[in-house]
Amino acid sequence: MAEQNELQKKWAKIVAKSWADEDYKQRLLNDPAAVMKEEGIDMPEGVKFKCVEATEKQAWLVLPPKPGKGCIEAGEERLAAILSSCCYMCS
Structure with a gap:
């Protein structure tokens, strides 16, 4: 946690x-990793990352x-716990 x-x-x-630096933002959008x-x-x-900018x-x-085999069979509560422990950095 x-x-x-x-x-x-x-x-x-x-x-x-x-938000404060347009050049920095462009670098983030072009090469987030x-x-x-x-x-x-x-x-x-080995993971490709893409950054997109939301608008209003x-x-x-x-x-x-999709989580590994066995997770889905564990039920919705187990899946919710798995997802809440992850950070996908989206808004």
Whole structure:
């Protein structure tokens, strides 16, 4: 939980910097993995990241990857617990 809170704080800092600095925002949109790494967020190797900017009239819903075998059979409460422990950094 503490690790997730730290990740959320780092993400909030990235968002604030992107609002204040157009060049920084463009770098985030163009190469999110590099910016995240610069800000101390470990990015998994081999995973491609895409950053999009929401507007007042457009938002994005992110459907996370399907959990491993056995998780779905465990029921909705178990799935909700799994998802609440993940951070997909979307708004």
